[in-house]
Amino acid sequence: MSMNVTKTLIAAGFALATTASSVLAGPLQDRIDAGETIRIGFANIPLWGYPDENGNADGFTNDIAVETLAKMGLTNIEAVVGDWGGLIPGLKAERFDLITGGMYILGSRCENVSFSTPVAKAGDAVLVPAGNPKNINNYADVLSGGHIMVTGAGYNTVEAAKKVGIDDAHLMQVPGPTEMVAALKAGRADAAILTYFEASHLANDHDEIELGDNSLMPIWSKNFAGIGFRHEDQDFLAGFNEALAGYIGTDEMMAKVAEHEYGVDHLPGDTTAQWACENR
Incomplete structure (x- = not known):
């Protein structure tokens, strides 16, 4: 060579x-x-x-x-x-x-x-208007009541909602937490579902909304x-x-x-x- x-x-x-x-x-x-x-x-x-x-x-x-x-x-x-x-x-x-x-x-x-x-x-949690007038505490409640749920575009909650059968007509997607709170306050959505950390933080900051009963969220949402x-x-x-x-x-x-x-x-x-x- x-x-x-x-x-x-x-x-x-x-x-x-x-x-x-x-x-x-x-x-x-x-x-x-x-x-x-x-x-x-x-x-x-x-x-x-x-x-x-x-x-x-x-x-x-x-x-x-x-x-x-x-x-x-x-x-x-x-x-x-x-x-x-x-x-x-x-x-x-x-x-x-x-x-x-x-x-x-x-x-x-x-x-x-x-x-x-x-x-x-962490798990998901539900945000609702103060007093939870429609008794919404989880995905199943949204589905059975025909309610409008708001969440963030790209959030895991979109996939979770569709998993239980919530269709696009009852699923509002917005950019983030600020828009979710606005939709709740304006009555355009009946409940917001997002992570517990976010939901708890937002509930503490806004008197008009509160957390649903988190004990009723399904284990698979962890x-x-x-x-x-x-x-x-x-x-x-x-x-x-x-x-x-x-x-x-x-x-x-x-x-x-x-x-x-x-x-x-x-x-x-x-x-x-x-x-x-x-x-x-």
């Missing part, structure tokens, strides 16, 4: 190895290696994930994500706020590098998103939230999960998220993302 051929093969092998390494690293690691920011995408969702007065990432899922990244030595963070329904499309289009804000791990979402180990356990990554970022996700395992549930974390009403009851236990993908 000639020296020129040998050099050509070595160069080709090096190029192949470099390409394979780049593919293995994924677009997020490529951004980090290039000195660019890690873009955290989230919507304006009370307690879960929202921008603070300076536009920085706040809320307990953002706290967990940011602190876990810090454990990995990564602090060059950029908060990017968008509509809830645009978070997954934005992640896939590389407008965000990870998404937070209370993203439940659902089988339908797992097709498009690779989730971290769960960071929170879900597990994770941090969402692109499928191409598996290596980074593995490192994130390793750092998260050393942080989740620690005294340090619980003190950090306490201001957002996250308590020990919201810890996900030993539930895995794979289980949630297969069972939710």
